[in-house]
Amino acid sequence: MANKKRTTLKDIASELNISPAAVSKAMHNDSRISEKTKKEVKRVAKKLNYQPNHLASALRKGKSNLVGVIVPRTNSNFFSSVLENMEAVLNKAGYNIIITQSNESFEKECKNIDTLLYTQVDGIIASMANETVDLSHYEKIKSNGIPLILFDRGENDLNVDYVGINDYDSSHIIVEHLVEKGCKRIAHIGGYRRTRIFNNRIRGYVDALKKNNLPIDDTLIVESSLTLEDGRLEMEKLLQLKNRPDAVYAASDNAALGALQVLNENQIKVPNAIRLVGFGNEPFTSLVSPSITSVDQHSKDIGRIAAETFLNHVSKDDIKQSLNKIILDAELIVRDSSK
Amino acid sequence: MANKKRTTLKDIASELNISPAAVSKAMHNDSRISEKTKKEVKRVAKKLNYQPNHLASALRKGKSNLVGVIVPRTNSNFFSSVLENMEAVLNKAGYNIIITQSNESFEKECKNIDTLLYTQVDGIIASMANETVDLSHYEKIKSNGIPLILFDRGENDLNVDYVGINDYDSSHIIVEHLVEKGCKRIAHIGGYRRTRIFNNRIRGYVDALKKNNLPIDDTLIVESSLTLEDGRLEMEKLLQLKNRPDAVYAASDNAALGALQVLNENQIKVPNAIRLVGFGNEPFTSLVSPSITSVDQHSKDIGRIAAETFLNHVSKDDIKQSLNKIILDAELIVRDSSK
DNA sequence: TATATTTGCTTAATCGATTAAGCAAATATA
DNA sequence: TATATTTGCTTAATCGATTAAGCAAATATA
Known part of the structure; x- marks a missing residue:
């Protein structure tokens, strides 16, 4: 037996x-x-x-029909949804996906890439870890001659395909929305500038303030890892200011939630005293009280388009491909925290 | 180039x-x-x-050093945490993991198993989809001669290793807690009895009521898929009852959250009018208002033990292994919703 | 010094599936 | 009827890495 x-x-x-x-x-x-x-x-x-025996046929054919995927973590609705839709498209085309998590660690990300290359995947679709600055491990994928597609967390310096949303414009939309509600001192709990998407959100925020003739106050702009804890910490600091903000735009929903907790604990009325906007449209934003205004990143489209971009690559590998940078417009979902 | x-x-x-x-x-x-x-x-x-080239060496050695993992979904903290700890243990032993999601679909689960077998994984660690009743695809793994370890969502009929928590006892702990707070009409929003863990929670709930000399009222026991929507729906139905419950024990945190939303919307005070307990200790249980009492499932331990069980199997494949059924005690985390 | 052992390699087969090349028999075409 | 084509297979090589078996040279032992 x-x-x-x-x-x-x-x-x-x-x-x-x-x-x-x-x-x-x-x-x-x-x-x-x-x-x-x-x-x-x-x-x-x-x-x-x-x-x-897949090993034998893949060895002989020089093609494994596997696509490797690297995400920072799977436990957000955004990445989970991207994965689901990516997988659906790739399965239909006869590919299977191998999901790996970097846990936001640079070292783990390098190891994941090694594992995937070693498993002879036909391509890699990845979203970079927060820690990642050095990009040599991504160059390794390119020098292996297999397609690399980045999504959400990408890097301009890397000459590869990319799918994401327009972070710069998203900040504009958020700021416009808050200005419309009468806010004049809008704080930004941002991510680290070294990550392109967070840098773009900061740039968009600054430019949007300028456009609306609002002063730029450096004490209202902070950088962090954007965890819930970071949100709490930075909100507490903002409340210490002599001249408090009348709105907070956090670059992640987790940070926004942390901020909201602190505001609730201090009996500061949201949205009346301080308006709050998050980023990512995680399901919990509609569950907490008050519900949090946020930006939807079209996770389904991102997953689908990333998969299609890969398929595009393998279908016509003879022709030197032109790069695809696909930038989707994000959508502001207005909820109680900014009404 | x-x-x-x-x-x-x-x-x-x-x-x-x-x-x-x-x-x-x-x-x-x-x-x-x-x-x-x-x-x-x-x-x-x-x-x-x-x-x-991994394909070549794996083919020759008849060992891929890959472990396949199947989870219903990755976007819960429980599964995400299990995966993280499982991976850490397996990586240390020289194994890499391939994560696949069944999306709670029986059909997808079958396809995932085929993919993993086809990829020549050295073992499979899985948690069953909600839909799964027929177990022949799991038999296929066994007949392939590679180790199969189930966690959380397992099946007694299947003669395989299992790691999970004591669902039956957990229900006892929850009921005791609610009785202690003075509750007399405790409703249970349960999962489907065909899934062993949910059946055990229902049995535990019923037996605990008996033990406390409380009557069993069938109108207070419902079965569902335990989504947030299900929680809302069932809570609404419970509120229609002439004789309303004074406590609700939901077999998932999502269902508990749905119930909480309905209670909040109807201005029913939690915990004063109705006490509420969830299951799973998802992070959002501590974030909503009021925070939800829940049961922690020791996700880290489950991930670690499942991985160790696999390693145990491959290290001594000569000896006919005895089955390991590892049942951990769950822990009740009391929060505002039942205080 | 004669034999035994160790060192440091090579040779050749193998893991299974695939595929280019080839060939005989069957069938189609002129 | 003679030749060309098609059908339905077989043979043998291949994808890379690994490993059992073997062998010559170097070294150790009696």
Whole structure:
């Protein structure tokens, strides 16, 4: 019962007294094999519970039909949704995906890339860890000659395909919205500038203030890892200011939630005293009280487009591909925290 | 630059005028290879940017050093945390993990198993989808002779290793807690009985009521998929009852959150009018208002133990293994919703 | 000094599936 | 009827890495 040897093409071949080559072709419905033989082969394959050995065929064909995916973490709705839609598109095209998590760690990200290359994936779709600054491990993917597609967390310096939303414009939309509600001192709990998307959000925020003739106050702009804890910490600091903000725009929903907790604990009315906007449209933003205004990042589209970009690459590898930078417009979802 | 051929052992061998076999041994620090040769080999390997071809070595060795993992979804903190800890243990032992999601779909789960077997994983660690009743696809793993370890969502009928918490006892702890607070009509928004863990929670709930001499009222026991929507729906139904419950025990945090929303919307004071307990200790339980009492499932331990169970299997495959059913005690985290 | 052992490699087979090349028999075409 | 084409396979090589078996040279032991 246990550990019985796997059935191979050879076993089927010897049972039917034909060559393994014929069996292989029969399984792939080669037109040069008679219908009768195909039927027989499939019957015996089923009888012997034949499972093709992927390692062997991938080795021979030089193609594994696997796509590696690297995400910072899977436990956000954004990444989970991206993965789901990415997988759906790739499955339909005959590819399977291998998901790995970097846990926002640079070291882990490097190891994940090694693992994926080592597993001979046909391509890698990745979103960079917060820690990542050095990009040599990504260069390694490119020098391996397999497609690399980045999404959400990308890098301009890296000459690769990218799918994401327009972070710069998103900040504009947020600031415009808050200004419309009468806010004059808008604080920004941002991510680290070294990450492109967070830098863009900061730039968008600053430019939008300028555009609305509002002064830029450096004490209202902070950089952090954007965790819930960071949100709490920075909100507490902002409340210490002599001249408090009348609105807070956090570059992540987690940070926004942390800020909201502190505001609630201090009995500061949201949105009346301070308006609050997050980023990412995580499900909990609509669950907390008051519900948090946020920006939807079109996770489904990002997953789908990233997958399609990969498929595009492998379908016409002969032609030198032009780079695809696909920037989607984000959507502001207005909720109670800024009404 | 692009699509240059991969470096193989042969390339290194011909550069140094030795055999590929010697190169292979040198890379693995075989004691029968001179230090001088090893150094040379490693120098050239680095120079040519050699990456071993996993497909080839796995095919030859009959071992891929990959472990397949199937989870219903990655976007809960529970599964995400299990994965993180599982991966840490397996990485240390030289294994890499391939994560797949079933999205709670039976069909997807079957496809995932096929993919993993096809990829020649050395073992599979899985948590079953809600929909799953037929277990023949799991039998397929067993008949392939590779270890199968289930966690959280397991099945008694399947003769495999299992790691999870004591669902039956957890219900007892919850009911005792609510009784202590003076509750007499405790409703249970449960999962479907066909899933073992949910069945155990229902049994535990019923037995605990009996133990406390409380009547069993069938109108207070409902089965659902335990989503947030289900929680809302069932809570609304419970509020229609002539004889309303004074406590609700939901078998998932999402369902508990749905129930809480309905209670808040109806201005029913929690915990004063109705006490509420969830299950899973998802982070949002402490974030909503009021915060929700819940049961912690020791996700870290479950991930670690599942991984260790797998390693145990592969380390002594000669001996017929005895089954491991590891049941951890869960922990009640009391919060505002039941104080 | 003669034999035994160790060192440091090479040779050749292997893991399974795939595919280019080839060939005999069957069938189609002129 | 003679030749060309098609059908339905087989043979043999291949994808890279690994490993059992073997062998010559170097070294150790009696």
